[in-house]
Amino acid sequence: MDGIRYRDEDLRGYVVRFMEHFAVPRDEAQIVADVLVEADRRGITSHGVVRLSSYYGDRLRQKLIKPAAQISVVHETETSALLDGGNGLGQVVAHRAMSLCVRKAQSANIAAVAVRNSNHFGIAGYYAMMALEHSMIGVALTNSQPLVAPTFGRSAMVGTNPIAVAVPAGRKMPFVLDMATSTVSIGRIRVYEKTSKSIPLGWAVDSSGTPTSDPGDVLAGGALLPLGGGAETSGYKGYGLAVAVDILAGLLPGASFGSHVGHPTDLGAAGVGHFFLAMQIGAFRKEEDFRADVDALVEELAQAPKGSGQARIYVAGEKEYETAAECKVRGIPLVVEVVRQLAEEGERAGVPFDLRPME
C-alpha cells in the first residue's frame, strides 16, 4: 500500500498519549495502541488507527466508554469464566479475558471465557493470536452492531460478527483466519460510494432486500449480505455463522445481541459481547508432529495448481505476516486521508498528531 510511513513505536506512542488524555491508564492505553497499530501493521487498515476517534476517543469523551473500567469475574470454573467488562475499552477487556482463558488452558488444557458489557475490540485475530506463544490454538469471536440482513430479510439484524482462529505452525507462519461473517465490511461499501464505483452483486441489498450494485442504496437503509451472498449462493450459511457467533459471544455471556448491540455513534453503552477459546495442542497430540503437519498442509496449498492467470495461492494470515514484515523495515503506511483525519481529530481532542513520517 502506498501512503505516508511512520515508525511503529511512534504510532504506538501517539495512541498511548491520545488514550491517556482521556484518562485511560498507561498500561491499558498500551494495549489499545498495540491492537490498533497491529491492525495497520498487518494491512488491516480498516481496523487500525483510522478508528482512534470515531470508535474510541469520541466515546471516551462522551463518557460512553469508561476509561479504567472495572472488569469483574462474574462466575468461573477451572475451564470457564464469565467476565463483565464494566463498559470498558473492548481491547482492554478482551486482552484480560483472553489472558485468563490462556491461563486456565495452561492448567486445564481447554478453556473458554465469555464476556459481556464490553465494546468494539478491534481485530479479533489479535486475541486469537495471543494463544500462539503458548502452543495453543486460539479462537476469538465478538458480536457487533447490526449491519447484516438475514437471508430473505431486508434490514440489518445481526452484526458482521467475526470469527478468528489462530494456529501455531512449525517453520511456517501461523495460520490466522480473521474474517467477518458478512461478505464485506460496511467500510468497503463506503469506499465504493465515495469513488462512485458500483459494488459486485452479492455484497449487499437495498432497503427492499433486493441485491444491488449501488453502494448508495446500501447506505440508505439497505444492509450487508452474509458470507455467501443471496440464498442461491448459500448466503444462509454465512447468516447461520453470524447467528452462531452471536449465540456464543452475545447470548452465552448475557450481552446485548442481534439488533440491540450498539453502534459506535449510539449514545448508550454498546453492550458488546465476546467469546474466547484456547486449546493446548499437547492435550491431543505431540506438538511437533502437529506443527509439522500444519507446515505440510500450508506447503501443499501453496504448491497447488493455480487458476488461469493466478500466480499464487495463499493461506489465511499469510499476506498479513508479509505485510507486517515489510512494515518492520519500511514503517507503517497510512494513506494521506487518514493522516489528515488524525491531524484534524488530534487537534479537536487536544492531542496534536505531530509524528514525523519516516525518511
Add this chain to the structure above:
Amino acid sequence: MDGIRYRDEDLRGYVVRFMEHFAVPRDEAQIVADVLVEADRRGITSHGVVRLSSYYGDRLRQKLIKPAAQISVVHETETSALLDGGNGLGQVVAHRAMSLCVRKAQSANIAAVAVRNSNHFGIAGYYAMMALEHSMIGVALTNSQPLVAPTFGRSAMVGTNPIAVAVPAGRKMPFVLDMATSTVSIGRIRVYEKTSKSIPLGWAVDSSGTPTSDPGDVLAGGALLPLGGGAETSGYKGYGLAVAVDILAGLLPGASFGSHVGHPTDLGAAGVGHFFLAMQIGAFRKEEDFRADVDALVEELAQAPKGSGQARIYVAGEKEYETAAECKVRGIPLVVEVVRQLAEEGERAGVPFDLRPME
C-alpha cells in the same frame, strides 16, 4: 418433498439388517441407522439412506471399512481425548467420540475430542445435537475427500469440511447449524448435470479454475468453490473456514488432511478425521436465562422485516425440525429413484429392500 413414504422404524430396521449382513454388530448398526434415517427425516436427503451402499455397504464388502472396529483412546486428559477409530464406520466412531466428549464436559464443563482413522460419518449435525439433551452447546467438525479449490487455485485440495453447531433453546426448537464450507455439495452439481440445467456462477470452477455455469465442466476436472464463491465475493473466507476445519479435524488428531483424505470410491482407508466440542451453558450463565435469550433472538429474526416477495425468515435448523415433525406423522419420503436404487443395491448385497410404503 414428494416421494414414496416409509415408516421411520421400517427404514431403520432395513438399515440395521443391511449393516448386520456385513458383520456390523447390532448396536453399531443401530447407530448407523439412526444417523442415516435422521438425515432423511430432517430433509437432508443427500446424506440419508441414499448413501447406504455407495458410502458404506460397498466399502464394508470390500473390507475398506471395518465392521466391529476397535476404537481406542490414544491419549486423554480430563478435558480432552484423542481417539483412533480403527477404520470403523464413521457414525459409530463419531457417536463414541461425542459421547465421551459430553461425559467429560459433564464433569469438566468443557471438553473436546479429536478422532483419526475414521470414515465418512453422515450429517455432522447429528453429533452436535447429542449435546442438546445435556444442556450443552455441541460442535462437530469433520474433514472429507478433496472437492473444493482454494481461492486462486483450480484443483480440489480440501474437503467440503462441514461445521455443525447445536444450541439448546427454551420454548423454541434448538438452533442447529449444519453447513458444508463449500458453496454447494458435489451432489447438487450432479443433479444439475443430470437435468441439463446450468449452475449459478459462484458455485464451482472448471479445470482451468474459471467460474463456470456448466456442471459438466465441474465434474470433468473442475472443483467446487468455497462458501463465498470467487475472491471478489470473499470466497477466501469459506476457503479459510475449510482449512480451519481441516486443522482441527484432520491435523489435530493426526488424521489424513487436505488432498489426502480418501474418496468413498478409493481402495485404501479414507483416514477421515473429526473434532467434537461440548460446553455446559451453566459454566457461564444461568441456563434458563440463556435459553430465554435464544428464544428471543430466534423470535426477533422470525419477526424481522422481510425482503421483497419473501414470506419468511428462518434460523438454522428450523426447516429441518419442521420436516422431521411432518415425517413423524406422514412417514419419511424417498424419491422414486432412490427407492429404485435401494432395491437394486439391496438385491446385489443380498438384503432385499422389501419395505411396504405407507398408505
